[in-house]
Amino acid sequence: MEQSRVWKFNNDIDTDQIIASQYLLLSSIEEMKKYTFESIHKDFSSNVIEGDVIVAGENFGCGSSREQAPRVLKELGIKAVVAKSFARIFYRNSINIGLPVVICEDLYDNISENDLIEIDFTNGIIKKDNKEFKSTKLPEHMQIILNSGGLIEYLNRKAE
Template identity: 40%
Template sequence: MKGLITGNAFVYGANVDTDQIYPGGYLDLTDPDKVAQHAMERVDPEFVKEVKAGDIIVAAANFGCGSSREHAAVALKASGIAAVLAESFARIFYRNAINLGLPLLVCPGIAKRVKKGDLLSVDFSEGKVTNQTTGTVAVAQPLSEYVIAILENGGIKPMIKKQHGLHCPR
């Protein structure tokens, strides 16, 4: 997968669950812009005020554990988050984010190497994460071919449309 992104980091700990990313009380919402207004509400109430398009979330192990709610991935994507880098991801969150075209990279030890506000660049072709603020480099685990295919199609919805010969506005 090609592409280079650069953005400032938000940094969180281990086991950030989807109730913290997107509280259950708002699950009846479906409009992504409204969903985004509650992103990270239970783990970082300042997030929605501070987040800018292109920012990157960094976390320790098991990011996105708990409920299957796709709202959690929708909230981050609609907030402008360009990628999430974590030591590991819970599996349903992983699928949900990839399906939406939000890249997730498994990066061992990443949470200890990044501080909030650090400028990161992620080179997807090499899986290389450079902390521009400190000069350190981390290498992410490679994505599977299927995941790369989904991301290169801009998410699984455009991919399925293409497979079914339907027009796909990007």
């Protein structure tokens, strides 16, 4: 299984930290993405590569309803966000746009930035070296939306 590089963030990362409100008026996610985590991790957007994952503490994505927050992460190629817990709107938005979000209680305390992990979404297992951590599997209807690539693709497919 593919290995992913970890970016580590702590508790209560809010949506203003993910993408600040002054950038929400840029006309595309493509333009917005370079300002991701600007206030707390300036080098993030220039160094992140396709397939990287975010591992965070509790309440990731709290604050505003801005869907641009999960969208910039997806646009930058983030493969998944693994957190101890998520804020509700962020979690729902992520599913709707097709960004995998997984809850794993134990990974956070056993991982450092730049570590490599493997995520098995179907079985809810995250591997680091020889260690395995249990994570959530997504509820079935959410998995269908995610597998379709997001809510729009799901609705389009349903309409066909």
